[in-house]
Amino acid sequence: MIGRGRGRGKPPPTSDLNPGASVFQPASLSPAFVPGGGGDGKAGLPSLSDLSISSNWQLQSAFGAYTSNSQQNSAPQPETFGSNNNSSNGFQPFSNSDNNSSSFDPNDDVENKADTSLLAKLVSSGLKWVDENNVTVTDQRKDKSNPLFGQVLSFQELNLKHEIVKALQDMKFVRPSAIQSKALPILLSEPPNHMIAQSQSGTGKTAAFVLATLSRINVDERHPQAILLSPTYELAKQTGEVVETMAKYMDQFTMRYAVKGERVSRGDVVSDHVIIGTPGTVMDWALRFRVFDITKIKVFVLDEADIMIDAQGHQDQSVRIHRALSKEICQMMFFSATFSEDVMEFANRIVSDPVLIMLKREELSLDSIKQYYIIVNNAEQKLDYLCALYRGISVGAAIIFCHTRKFSEHVAAKMRGQGMSVAMLNGDLDVSSRVAVLNRFKEGRDTVLITTNVCARGIDIDRVSLVINFDLPLNDKKQPDMETYLHRIGRTGRFGRKGMAINMVEPRHLQHIEAIAQHFGKPIRRLCEEDIESLN
Structure with missing residues (x-):
């Protein structure tokens, strides 16, 4: 308890302009x-x-x-x-009334x-440096017969498609970030591993799941093979721009935004390889209008989950999409900047038997x-x-x-x-x-x-x-x-x-x-x- 200087009945004198800095x-x-x-x-x-x-x-x-x-x-x-005087005569703080505040x-x-997440992405001038010791990997898979790969020091170690490597070179990607070096070997392994990851903007997590997604796309198959969910159109657009940049040398590759304003009708057929959108629109396209076969989806990414659960209906819509996916062929990835109890409960509804990657938050x-x-x-x-x-x-x-x-x-x-x-x-x-x-x-x-x-x-x-x-x-x-x-x-x-x-x-x-x-x-x-x- 912080002591107070003067008695309640007699306030300090005010005739002196500055009786002392407190x-x-x-x-x-x-x-x-x-x-x-x-x-x-x-x-x-x-x-x-x-x-x-x-x-x-x-x-x-x-x-x-x-x-x-x-x-x-x-x-x-x-x-x-700052003194320890707890006397009842101690000086009392001013009224808590705040009617005119x-x-x-x-x-x-x-x-x-x-908006905060989007602003952070838009004004970022590059990746934040992250101490690799702050990235932890926890294997929560029931079947551990396939051991997890360790981290990599270069993109060449990942055996990526040459078209993707060429795009990375254009983007001046020299070596993986701390989150990428540990996540990508796990995401690219066979059979595919599911992942729950904590990572903030600027750590390279979008590039990580986009690389993993594009690596599983077969451009000869003309149907949607991946769904990348974001809570807002603006955040979906940011993800889409990364996909476009990394896939620019993949011949015949196409992607499509499933967001408010992009209209389809029953009987339409969506043949693009990757669908990037918000939960409500993607759910309508897959379950209401059935413009693509959701059981053929091989990669499902849910990004910005902590924002997703704050948006009205997004969590339930995401769960409904997840239920319609084929659990035998679909790789699940779940990303969130924070992991409250609500977010963790959401993650467990989406991803079973995951590898958990946590990035220690910067301590202010x-x-x-x-x-x-x-x-x-x-x-x-x-x-x-x-x-x-x-x-x-x-x-x-x-x-x-x-x-x-x-x-x-x-x-x-x-x-x-x-x-x-x-x-x-x-x-x-x-x-x-x-x-x-x-x-x-x-x-x-x-x-x-x-x-x-x-x-x-x-x-x-x-x-x-x-x-x-x-x-x-x-x-x-x-x-x-x-x-x-x-x-x-x-x-x-x-x-x-x-x-x-x-x-x-x-x-x-x-x-x-x-x-x-x-x-x-x-x-x-x-x-x-x-x-x-x-x-x-």
Whole structure:
């Protein structure tokens, strides 16, 4: 339990503009003062080394214009946090009332997992490096008479069709990724093995199942031989583009999209070798219109399963398709970025006797991120402080998170109105527009990105050194959303680089900062006018 500085009856004096920088710090971390504190008992100011990201980062005096307003309107603030004083006289956090908070609004941007996955694919500039030691293979087959092959170091070891090898050379595929090196020998073996695999975007898993699929296609047989399922048209199109590229030298090979808008009628015959689509349309084509013989399918791939179970009806439709397949000849592959209990139950309904490949997820760490908070009185003062902070910081790249589309637009308009060049990304933009915004930001043409939770996870841009939470992420119970907070500020401090996160907090939400510090076991220091001026 974090102790509180003053008694409930007498709040700390507010006549002093800056009675001392406070630090929200877990009880397990002591002392409760910022390093560098003076002998007067007040918390010390953050040092330049605490705040600076690199020689390119210069925090200047940004808050001077708001001194008088802060002095007149400041609510009582705790002086120190982090002692173990549990007395009933301890300073109490501000009211949990949040009726006027911008954090809850009909325009709340809720993360769309399908869009996040698609964005990650579209803005990716190559494969992520994955430590092979983080890829584990578990043989859950009942019949283990055919031993599993070990990993391969080159595509030549896989004895692929020469047409596929030629396409890989065009694509500059030099050696398999960590997931490919272990999955492909298993998927290409005879008799075929079923597989359940955990792998995120950017690890080469799409290329792995496409290679396995194309290797089993006989172009002389003019009927569908593989079904590749994705939860959305956009994700299906991404898979289709990989298929087209890898199969471009396979004479007479054809593929077809089975997605909304692609119409067939009873009596039509689909003769393409590979069908790529969404569950509802594929089910209609196979079971309702019977435009192809589903019992002749030799490969069935279900991709993005964790997104699939979130979509209305997709899980049941996928199971119905699976039931109609021939279990004697069809190889089953099941891929998901995450494996919750629901996803694992789904996987077991689709795949029996699988080889299980798991890729340890990247662990987001706050160790290299300095966290701070700035006390503001209302949303308009947040905007004022934000603009002043922008003018006072030389930014390599920064992301500003708002909770709602409404406020992201308001913030962008305010900053642009003062002549600042910023980009905006929220749920109102279609995917192609989001990709254009992210690419501009990634390439450095825009240095500040204002966004909502649509960009909180899955998008890795190395150059981000600062994250500002214009609104703290709160859940539907108006409590801190710890996972979203972690993913938001985890956009900085990537791959061992240093990063900074600044939270703008109204007095009534100070207990949320305290809860976040306690949850992650990392201190969150207060920034105020004198802190900034000390860095000039």
